Amino acid sequence: MPALWARKRAAVADEALIRSLYEEHGRALLAYATRLTNDRAAAEDVVQETLVRAWRHPDSLVNGKGSVRGWLLTVTRNIITDRYRAKSARPAEVAETPVTTAVQADHADSVVNSMVVLDALERLSPEHRDVLTEIYFRGRSVAEAAETLGVPPGTVKSRSYYALRAMRQTFGGSRQVAIPEVTG
The missing domain is CATH 1.10.1740.10 (RNA polymerase sigma factor, region 2, helix turn helix motif)
Structure with missing residues (x-):
């Protein structure tokens, strides 16, 4: 005690x-x-x-x-x-604001979209697929694609039109994948 x-x-x-x-x-x-x-x-x-x-x-x-x-x-x-x-x-803590969002966004949607587009490309005829490959994947103009493929520019435009139309029908509204229009 x-x-x-x-x-x-x-x-x-x-x-x-x-x-x-x-x-x-x-x-x-x-x-x-x-x-x-x-x-x-x-x-x-x-x-x-x-x-x-x-x-x-x-x-x-x-x-x-x-x-x-x-x-x-x-x-x-x-x-x-x-x-x-x-x-x-230690570095100052910075609150995350819309200006300071993550450097890289989640890329899962873009991967899925790429897979869907590639699958749709496989369903096209070789002529239509070649036109879209030259214009969208290789970044060529209509004139450059026409020269590479050995077809007239009008043929490149019509094939790209019908190829994109077929791809839109393939997607059928179940999936929203943006497919840009082909210009000049």
Whole structure:
């Protein structure tokens, strides 16, 4: 039982020490921390941390190596310095906004669309498939596709028209795949 009473007396003494420190130095610590942080809420957190450190190291307060207020102000400055260094050591957190969305969007839809288009291309006649391959996959103009395939430009246009029409019928409205029109 004597050990329990001793611990209770020590706890009461520690609490009295922290209360007296806060009453005597709390306003000065808060003013100093507010001036260094420019943030009242952060300054209150720093003062609280300073008092917790004083509670954990009561022998530092009575060691006779300077004033108590000097020790408390030094601890306050060190806490603020440590927080500043920790904050600048890691990258700033940025909230995700429409401007800062993910770099790469989900590509699953484009993969499925590509598979559907390739399947539809396989169902076309070789002449129609060749025209669409030259125009859409190789990025050639009607004139360039005509020269590559050895047919007149009008034939390229009509084959692309009928090939796209056949592909639209293949999709039949069950799937919305954008197929652009062929121009000049």
